[in-house]
Amino acid sequence: MGHNRRLGVLWERVRDWTLQYRRSQNLGNHCRECGKKLGLFKRLAKAEFCDDSHRAAYAQKQNEMVLARLHASERPQENKTSPPEPNPHTAAARGTAAA
Numbered sequence: 001m002g003h004n005r006r007l008g009v010l011w012e013r014v015r016d017w018t019l020q021y022r023r024s025q026n027l028g029n030h031c032r033e034c035g036k037k038l039g040l041f042k043r044l045a046k047a048e049f050c051d052d053s054h055r056a057a058y059a060q061k062q063n064e065m066v067l068a069r070l071h072a073s074e075r076p077q078e079n080k081t082s083p084p085e086p087n088p089h090t091a092a093a094r095g096t097a098a099a
Contacts, residue, residue, distance in 0.1 A: 018035070019034070019035045029043055031048070031049050031050040031054055032048045032049055032054075032058055033049055033050070033054035033055070033057050033058040034050060034054060036050060038050065
């Protein structure tokens with residue numbers, strides 16, 4: 001069972017790399033979701049997707065990536081350092097020297 005699982009993971013990676021390559025070579029002739037070549041009428045209409053389901057799936061992935069990036073950029077508030085508190089002895093010395 002482990003061998004089949006590894007092959008499945010490898011196959012998914014190869015498929016993802018193939019789609020990434022197709023998307024990188026996209027000159028407006030391929031679906032942005034699946035990478036398949038668009039038909040003549042879709043290309044003439046300057047469509048970017050095979051159908052509405054691919055448009056929705058692509059939008060969902062984009063939204064998830066944006067949210068993941070925003071979540072990764074958030075930093076916990078407790079890690080921030082507070083500004084140093086003024087030293088009352090230093091402030092008093094400045095007050096007497098200025099007067």
